[in-house]
Amino acid sequence: MSRVVLQGLEFHARHGVYDTEGVLGARFVVDAELHYAFAGLTDHLSEAVNYAEVYAAIQEEVTVPRHQLIEVLTDRIARRVLRDQPRLAAVTVRVHKPFAPLPGVFRDVYAELRLNRDDL
Template sequence: MDKVYVQGMRFYGYHGAFAEENKLGQRFFADVTLELDAEKPGRTDDLDDTVNYAEVYEAVKEVLEGEPVKLVETLTHRVAQQVLKKFAIVDAVSVKVTKPDPPIPGHYDAVAVEIRRERGFETS
């Protein structure tokens, strides 16, 4: 399977288990790997035959800047669900959501959750 990478997307959201996170918000980063058959767009050089990276960004933004949730796991799940719903050409998606500087005891650069989901998952 061919892969398209959309990496280093940055957003500001109000997600977290603590009230302060929901009130103040924080940065979130996302990396998405789309598994698809890129043979046709490779031949046609036509954007209509593949995924538009700007539309992928908007789909991820909708989740990460949208309705607050408590867990990074939930955000990651919802991004995968959103991508598979919006892009019929995508057979599977890997999503990594990173929360830099989490407000937890100790010193952490970041926490992240990465998942991979295949077509059919978006309806579950």
């Protein structure tokens, strides 16, 4: 299956368990892999997945509602993108929280979910 990848979409949002996360917010980074058959596609946007629309949906899901868990946010993004884009066979979403409040040194924390259309 072919895919289009939106990688490193960065947003400021207020997700997290702690009150300070809701007040100050933090940087969240989203990757979305859009799986659909585009081999042989003509050069018309109407036949493809419009990834500008996908970006807008991800932006809204990340910046408008507040969730305690990035796992829930990841699920909401994946389901929204699949619902909004009927050409997609599957989507893989990763939500990174590089400044998660952990008591040690780390590079990244992220949740990843792959959903197929049949999973809706």
